[in-house]
Amino acid sequence: MTCKVHGQPKGMACSRCTDNMCPMCAEYIGGSWFCPHCATKERRIAAGIDYEDLIAIGLEETVPDEERVEGEPVEL
Numbered sequence: 352m353t354c355k356v357h358g359q360p361k362g363m364a365c366s367r368c369t370d371n372m373c374p375m376c377a378e379y380i381g382g383s384w385f386c387p388h389c390a391t392k393e394r395r396i397a398a399g400i401d402y403e404d405l406i407a408i409g410l411e412e413t414v415p416d417e418e419r420v421e422g423e424p425v426e427l
Contacts, residue, residue, distance in 0.1 A: 354373035380394065
């Protein structure tokens with residue numbers, strides 16, 4: 352399978368959600384590799400911002416996992 356954005360083979364797996372990703376999409380945070388969607392969550396956790404609290408007060412919208420399309424960027 353190839354990445355829709357970069358055209359590279361998806362040879363890596365996200366440490367958090369285990370989705371496949373290409374090396375150009377992968378982000379290295381705190382000793383682990385994450386997909387762009389999970390990397391956003393990890394950066395917020397590292398900054399002390401609770402993602403679920405942002406959703407609860409309406410500052411963020413969610414994309415349910417069942418609606419996510421593998422390899423498609425997720426806008427938050």
